[in-house]
Amino acid sequence: MIIRNCRIRGKEGLFDVVCENGIFQKITPHKSILEEAMEEENVFEAEGRMMMPPFVEPHIHLDCVLTAGIPHYNMSGTLFEGISTWHEYKTTQPLVVSEIKERAKEALRLMAEHGVQFVRTHVDVTETSFKGVEALLELKEEMKGTIEIQTIAFPQNGIMSLKNGKELMIRAMDMGIDCVGGIPHYEYTREYGLESLKFIFDLAEKYDACVDVHCDEIDDGQSRFLETLATMAWERGWGKRTVAAHTCAMGSYNDAYCSKLFRLLKDSEINFNSCPAASTHLQGRIDTFPKRRGITRIKELSEAGMNVALGQDSISDPWYPLGVGNLLRVLEMGVHVAQMTGYEDLRHCLDFISTNGAKNLCLDQEYGIEEGKDASFILLDGKNDMEVLRFLSPVVLSVHKGKTIVEKIPAKAKVLF
Numbered sequence: 001m002i003i004r005n006c007r008i009r010g011k012e013g014l015f016d017v018v019c020e021n022g023i024f025q026k027i028t029p030h031k032s033i034l035e036e037a038m039e040e041e042n043v044f045e046a047e048g049r050m051m052m053p054p055f056v057e058p059h060i061h062l063d064c065v066l067t068a069g070i071p072h073y074n075m076s077g078t079l080f081e082g083i084s085t086w087h088e089y090k091t092t093q094p095l096v097v098s099e100i101k102e103r104a105k106e107a108l109r110l111m112a113e114h115g116v117q118f119v120r121t122h123v124d125v126t127e128t129s130f131k132g133v134e135a136l137l138e139l140k141e142e143m144k145g146t147i148e149i150q151t152i153a154f155p156q157n158g159i160m161s162l163k164n165g166k167e168l169m170i171r172a173m174d175m176g177i178d179c180v181g182g183i184p185h186y187e188y189t190r191e192y193g194l195e196s197l198k199f200i201f202d203l204a205e206k207y208d209a210c211v212d213v214h215c216d217e218i219d220d221g222q223s224r225f226l227e228t229l230a231t232m233a234w235e236r237g238w239g240k241r242t243v244a245a246h247t248c249a250m251g252s253y254n255d256a257y258c259s260k261l262f263r264l265l266k267d268s269e270i271n272f273n274s275c276p277a278a279s280t281h282l283q284g285r286i287d288t289f290p291k292r293r294g295i296t297r298i299k300e301l302s303e304a305g306m307n308v309a310l311g312q313d314s315i316s317d318p319w320y321p322l323g324v325g326n327l328l329r330v331l332e333m334g335v336h337v338a339q340m341t342g343y344e345d346l347r348h349c350l351d352f353i354s355t356n357g358a359k360n361l362c363l364d365q366e367y368g369i370e371e372g373k374d375a376s377f378i379l380l381d382g383k384n385d386m387e388v389l390r391f392l393s394p395v396v397l398s399v400h401k402g403k404t405i406v407e408k409i410p411a412k413a414k415v416l417f
């Protein structure tokens with residue numbers, strides 16, 4: 001396959017890109033390919049559109065997607081009603097592996113349409129039938145070569161605050177879940193939260209696994225599990241394999257504490273995830289006015305040289321009723337609420353849903369537009385980051401390891417004046 005006449009994100013000029021055997025074979029300035037090659041059947045005329053590595057979804061709960069309204073909608077819009085509604089869902093009806101898989105797959109189709117090829121998903125391991133774990137492990141295998149999935153053992157109801165919480169985590173890791181999750185801010189006490197973090201890192205070391213913890217997902221400025229998470233990652237040299245997700249409380253920390261905290265965060269080398277659409281919806285609910293935005297310090301962390309990736313969290317589930325699998329929509333929300341709308345911010349904004357996500361997922365050989373790497377890319381109906389975000393440009397072509405997984409012909413309006 002040859003992609004002819006495309007821009008490549010981060011490079012000047014126009015290019016022709018040759019993919020063969022699932023690998024980028026040649027990336028050359030446009031027109032340097034021989035005329036015979038042009039006539040080949042397998043040439044895609046890009047018309048100057050921008051090629052870039054695929055979007056990465058670093059944080060979604062695929063076991064819950066598309067369940068909004070069952071048994072009822074989240075009426076308060078709070079995280080806590082989300083958790084209790086999900087609890088009702090999982091305890092009042094039999095869970096069926098094939099149904100969970102079909103919902104998750106439908107969400108993957110939506111994400112694929114919007115350029116995602118790599119996904120890291122949580123799966124609730126305190127749902128004790130383990131049907132969600134079974135379903136997502138099967139789906140991960142079935143989707144290999146089309147969309148790559150990493151799984152996280154997520155203890156929705158806590159680890160220490162459940163009598164058998166530790167066993168459930170171990171059982172999930174034994175079944176083949178990739179990463180260790182946690183929820184320290186939701187444990188009954190601060191002490192339980194701290195103890196859960198130690199357990200999480202011990203488990204990660206034992207299974208040689210990445211850590212990806214829901215951390216301080218609350219507007220409580222006293223919720224400071226992040227400092228312990230970062231310190232443990234730093235002590236054990238686990239920073240690059242650790243993600244602190246949400247860290248909403250950082251939006252409520254005082255500046256003096258935060259400036260001290262940043263030194264540790266930087267030294268620890270941990271990664272961050274923020275879900276600005278879900279968090280602005282869920283947080284700030286108990287405030288009247290002024291009403292907090294409920295998101296972590298995305299801009300400040302980034303400017304201090306730390307890695308922050310943006311994710312969806314939810315697609316139509318007990319926590320968040322909207323979402324169509326489009327990370328551009330999440331990014332648009334993110335640049336507004338984090339006030340990253342300056343020219344320099346917008347010029348690089350797609351990093352938040354691509355290369356930054358790839359770092360969270362520890363991708364390497366399989367990610368990037370370079371000769372010799374896997375031929376995985378998307379072609380956007382736009383020329384640069386700012387234009388793509390402004391128009392929420394459609395993905396016209398998505399190719400994973402040389403295999404076309406999505407083609408789209410963008411709609412064209414006829415304006416009659």
Ligand code: 17E
Pocket residue numbers: 061079083156183214217278313314319
């Ligand atoms: N569970 C949780 O604790 N937090 C969330 N944001 C979601 C599930 C979606």
Ligand code: FE2
Pocket residue numbers: 059061122214313
């Ligand atoms: Fe989450």
